Amino acid sequence: MSIVTPKYRAFRGSILHFLADPGESENEQAYAYFADGLMLVKDGLVDAVGDYVALASDLPANTVITDYSGKLIMPGFIDTHIHFPQTDIIAAPGTQLLDWLERYTFPAESRFDNEAHATEVAEFFLDELLRNGTTTALVFGSVHRASIDAFFTVAEQRKLRMVAGKVLMDRHSPEYLRDTPDTGFADSAALIERWHGLGRLGYAITPRFAITSSDQQLARAGELALAYPQVHIHSHLAENHDEVAWVARLFPWSRSYLDVYDHFGLLREGAVYAHCIHLDEEDRKRMVDSGATAAFCPTSNLFLGSGLFDLAGARDASMRVGIATDVGGGTSFSLLQTLGASYNVAQLRGYTLSPLLAFYMITLGNARSLGLDQHIGNFAVGKEADFVVLDPDATPLLARRMQSATSLAERLFLWMIMGDDRAISATYVLGNLAHSSTETIQHA
Known part of the structure; x- marks a missing residue:
């Protein structure tokens, strides 16, 4: 009998996902944010997400880490x-x-x-x-x-x-x-x-x-x-x-x-x-x-x-x-x-x-609106690993403005007012790269 080895992938960067509707008051209990985070994906599903320091030492042997330090990883x-x-x-x-x-x-x-x-x-x-x-x-x-x-x-x-x-x-x-x-x-x-x-x-x-x-x-x-x-x-x-x-x-x-x-x-x-x-x-x-x-x-x-x-x-x-x-x-x-x-x-x-409510709405909120939140919308363990990588330096003006942003909410606000397709550094489907601003992706 052959033994199938699980396919692990790890992604490092700032990580944000929502657990609930943050409302207009931007309830901090409604989201999880890791300034230096790590997400582990196994066979296309989220296996773990948290602080890099806390998770990196326990990675399975030979796990390759894709490093997006300085960028923000969010659900698709x-x-x-x-x-x-x-x-x-x-x-x-x-x-x-x-x-x-x-x-x-x-x-x-x-x-x-x-x-x-x-x-x-x-x-x-x-x-x-x-x-x-x-x-x-x-x-x-x-x-x-x-x-x-x-x-x-x-x-x-x-x-x-x-x-x-x-x-x-x-x-x-x-x-x-x-x-x-x-x-x-x-x-x-x-x-x-x-x-x-x-x-x-x-x-x-x-x-x-x-x-x-x-x-x-x-x-x-x-x-x-x-x-x-x-x-x-x-x-x-x-x-x-x-x-x-x-x-x-x-x-x-x-x-x-x-x-x-x-x-x-x-x-x-x-x-x-x-x-x-x-x-x-x-x-x-x-x-x-x-x-x-x-x-x-x-x-x-x-x-x-x-x-x-x-x-x-x-x-x-x-x-x-x-x-x-x-x-x-x-x-x-x-x-x-x-x-x-x-x-x-x-x-x-x-x-x-509010920017936190806005980004909730296009991730977990829209997943709930479509009745698909059991599969997608955030990085809860077992959910499908569809995610995007946002680039704060996508344009010269955005990069300049980001230098003076003092909070997560302000950075999100800048992406939603000044961002477009150029801000998408990469898009992943089931943990696999599906779009890159720097690479050509060949589809089957």
């Missing part, structure tokens, strides 16, 4: 809402939501019936996520089953933890992008059976938004949700005033936009609704009671003029809130830049987003 960033077929229309000249969909989104998505095209875009899209430190995302595909087969194939090859779904859309959209209630149900069920739970992959039932799905299609989506309670639900909600008004005309029986999804059985644990800008108190309470998550998409909301998400109000109501880039309405793959925009939106609403 998590994006709660992004569209991979919109990669090539990021920064398409701004109009508001409904016109932007007609002019840019729908034509771009028409190409995703071609699996070769979908594969090429998925490769670039995942490269870009990793380059920006994002190791997990909740991802919209297109209406084409091929788009999700291509996406999951590439993600599984890279051993990434990703959740994605085929769009359901049978009206108020170009004919060439429509499915039907029955074909949408059948394709989604087949994709769930093939991909959900394979490796680190998960599926999301994905009606685009209430406007583009008939009552019959939303009802069939609800049947899927009932048949597959373990999968996510992913859509858009209350992004734009014109959109909200159109939903009210299409569903005159509904109390609100949220009520439409609730009526069809699409509001529960594992449901993630992007935007949620124009909600009332009753909607917020229903979101809380159902366990659903709101994905806050600040760069998209600003770019398309949709409105300012009320982060303080959502937190006061105890809503689950994730941070999301929403590419391609969003203007950057970088969750650092997205945090900067989140801070600005909150400021305009009279709320100050």
